[in-house]
Amino acid sequence: MLPVMTVSEFIEQVNGIIAGEFVIEGEVSQYKISQGKWIFFDLKDDKAVVNCFATVFNLTHPLEDGMKIRVLGYPKVHDKSGRFSVTVQKVELVGEGSLKKAYLLLKKKLEDEGLFAIERKRALPKIPMKVGVIASRDSAAFGDFIRILNNRWGGVEVNLFHVVVQGEQAPLEITQAFNYFNTHDTGCEVLVLIRGGGSLEDLAAFNSEEVVRAVYGSKIPVVCGVGHERDESLADFVADRRASTPSNAAEIVVPDKADFLNELDFSLEHIFSSMQNKIHRWRRLVEQNLYTISSVLEAPLQKCRNLILDFNRVPQTLQSVLSQRQAFVLSAQRLFKNVDPKRVLKRGYSIVKNAKGVLVKDAKQLDIGAEFVVEFGQGSVLGEVLDPKNKKIKQGKLL
Amino acid sequence: MAIDKKFNFAKSYQDLQKIVEWFEKEEVDLEEGITKFEEGSKIVTDLKNYLEKMENKIKELKK
Known part of the structure; x- marks a missing residue:
């Protein structure tokens, strides 16, 4: 004879029997969020369906109907509703398609939030003295970066914060690195986040929300250079400058020595010719002033000279007046003689x-x-x- | 290395930029111009000298 039990006792016993963690792979359907906190969806395959429940806090990837995922969770019958569901603890995306979808979903979400806005991009220092690099120390990416840096420029101190750039630990280590540079007085004026190229799965850390937010939250400007030119990551979009490759990141961070030397020569030439120009102008000004002054002084001198000339003409004038008078006297004498009554x-x-x-x-x-x-x-x-x-x-x- | 440890490349470069900007002005004082020109020439020499000799340093941070 089976024992009679209450509903509560039954559900409790069932939950005891089915307790344990399971990993279930299936396709998402009926995905919905309730009150911004609770997530409900079905996981299904060709023949069966199971309800899933999760909170937004333990769901790191954005989900969408049709995505193929692997769920880690435990099964449970709920007291109040009697419904059977899997309480999800962790979700992993399966296959390129799901990753691509999750990538696009997150990209859209962050874009809508304004994380990629052009207006918030900061200018990089033209000549940094200290550069913080977040990369794997043995990677080709870091090697390329240093090689190009050395070819182009000198005198920079590179502070490397070694991280793994792939795998489960990668997002955490990368965010820790950003945290380190932003909380320690390293003096780094720019941060460079680099890794080699790879599949969407390889680049997962650079597409993770934590890393994107760490880049976004950095007080120090960030240059991000991932893989080959065709690869793109969300970290690229959020960075202040996107480099197409790690080598390109070095090109962005420091100027080229040859270009710089040219610029120096040009600067010197510029101030020299500017100085010369100004000296010429000053000389013209001085000459002009000198001319003005001398012409002012010249005027009374000329007057005086004219006066002397005029004065020199006085005896001559007097002489002619005298002869005129003499002629008059003579003619008067003649006239008088003629009219003399005697x-x-x-x-x-x-x-x-x-x-x-x-x-x-x-x-x-x-x-x-x-x-x-x-x-x-x-x-x-x-x-x-x-x-x-x-x-x-x-x-x-x-x- | 014959480089003064106190020499700050970025600062010197900024100073040079300021001098170049100063010369862009229309009216400049002659005496000051000569001083600035000499200053600029010296900075250019220092910067070139520095670039010739300096190498990049790499340091790994201890977590």
Whole structure:
């Protein structure tokens, strides 16, 4: 006779019997997230289906219907619903297809979050003195990086933080490396994350959310160079600069010595010609100023010179004035000779003057009894007016 | 190595850039220009000298 048990006792017993960890491989379907925390999906193959339950915290890969995965979990019958499901502890992607899908899903999610935004890319130092490198010490990637670095430049201190770049430990070690550089005072001005190329599975660490967030959160600018040129990783997208290969990362981090020497020569030439240019300009300025000053000083000097010239002309002017006067005097003399009344008297005319010596031109000027003097060509006589009536006649005679 | 340990390459390069920028200005003082030019020439010589002689150093960090 079987013992009778309560439902609770039954479920408890069943859970005891089926307890244990299992790894189950199947395809995801009916994937849904509840309240942003709980994840429900079915795992199925051609013939069977099993319910799965997980929390967002232990699901590291984004899932989607149709993806092939391997689930590590334990089976359980739930008290309240009586439902049987597998509680998922860990999910592993199986096959290139799933990896590709998970990669694209995560890429989309991080892109939407703004982790790859161009605006947040920082400038790298032009000439770093200290460079932090996160790589595997024996990898070809690190060897290539150092070779190109040495070919191009000198004087850089490389601080290598050795990590494994593949396998389960890789994401943790890489995030630890970023953490180390960001919390220790190493003086590194740029961080370089490099590894060789590989399949999507090989590059899993560089596509993991932890590594992408570590790159995103780094205070020091990051250059990421993974594999060959055609390989891309999410770490590339989030880095401040994406290098196509580890060698290219070295080319990005340091300038080329030959280019730099050219630049130095150019700089020197530039400041030299600039200096020369300015000196020429100054010289022109000085000459101009000198010209202005001398022309200002020249003006009064010229005035003075003109004055002397004018002064030298004075005697000449005086001479000509003198001769003019002399000529005038001579001609006046000639004129005077012609109009001399004495010459007229010699021709028989006489002059009558009154007692006061004033020339008499009119008979009316002489009254009866008035004395007058008559001047002849030779000598003179004193007369007296006897009859003023005949003045006119007398006058006529006199004239 | 005949390089002064205190010589800071990046700093010197920055100084040189500043001098080049200074010369870009339209109006510069003649005396200061000559000083800056001499300074620039010296930095270029130092930088070249440094580049000739310096090698990269690699150090692995202990975790």
